Ligand SMILES: O=C(O)CCC(=O)C(=O)O
């Protein structure tokens with residue numbers, strides 16, 4: 001058995017980033033040459049800075065956003081919400097799309113800022129209003145608490161009391177409030193094939209059988225579209241874990257190996273900034289990648305089973321286009337035939353404030369070949 005610290009080159013980096021002020025992190029990202037050798041921070045928006053210190057380790061491709069790409073990205077909004085303005089998605093036509101590959105972690109691909117502000121806002125609305133409420137979509141809270149049904153994170157007064165679940169074997173969960181769930185207690189929700197965190201397995205039943213929540217169609221549209229137009233990836237989205245992070249949170253190093261497929265894993269970042277660690281083995285310092293809202297990371301090839309984790313999240317670093325209330329008021333629901341109850345519409349005024357200090361990560365997986 002591995003002794004936890006021996007040969008673990010990730011550990012000192014967690015320690016380093018833990019108390020690093022955001023301003024210093026930001027400075028380091030612009031001057032990786034000034035960093036101690038183990039700190040090779042890659043800022044995907046400015047890969048040339050990194051390339052200067054690690055010549056030959058990056059390959060950077062830049063493409064113009066063409067019609068096929070824009071159509072693929074906007075179909076996420078168009079398909080389900082036919083009348084919605086596409087806004088800045090079309091302005092992306094004038095910009096370029098970067099794909100960054102890293103020699104030292106083969107198969108890893110980074111697409112900085114791929115998802116437009118519209119898509120990010122849509123995802124936030126869908127997560128709160130479509131993905132969290134169904135009770136089949138398990139969260140870290142279900143085993144400990146009796147959650148209101150449907151579980152609308154902002155659909156009830158914040159002081160709503162949340163009692164311990166009767167089946168909860170743990171005395172650890174004392175009664176709490178909705179506002180505590182919003183601020184730190186909600187850590188993850190699972191979509192599609194429900195990963196079991198205890199057995200570390202996916203269920204053996206097949207999609208389409210009863211009790212198996214369908215993978216959200218809107219997310220499938222987004223992933224399929226981008227996979228064919230941009231990623232050239234065969235990923236079939238079947239299961240997703242959505243992580244909710246707050247200021248200072250980390251995610252310990254791990255490998256995602258429960259899937260019986262080598263298909264790429266797609267990972268979307270929304271909200272606050274983070275540093276992502278990724279390396280093929282634990283005994284060498286991992287690559288450290290600055291992740292911002294709208295960035296997409298694909299873990300394919302050898303990197304699919306790489307060791308990775310989140311070194312730290314910095315609160316209050318979400319972009320302005322997510323933190324203004326007005327933007328959320330106008331987002332249509334994924335399913336236009338569902339009329340939103342007034343308390344959900346009213347609750348939207350809290351989304352912008354919530355995302356100001358949150359990082360959301362959606363990682364999307366194929367369970368088996
Ligand atoms: O938050 C991230 O970017 C990574 C999340 C992750 O690795 C996981 O949920 O397995």
Ligand SMILES: [Fe+2]
Nearest residue numbers: 254255256308
């Ligand atoms: Fe992971």
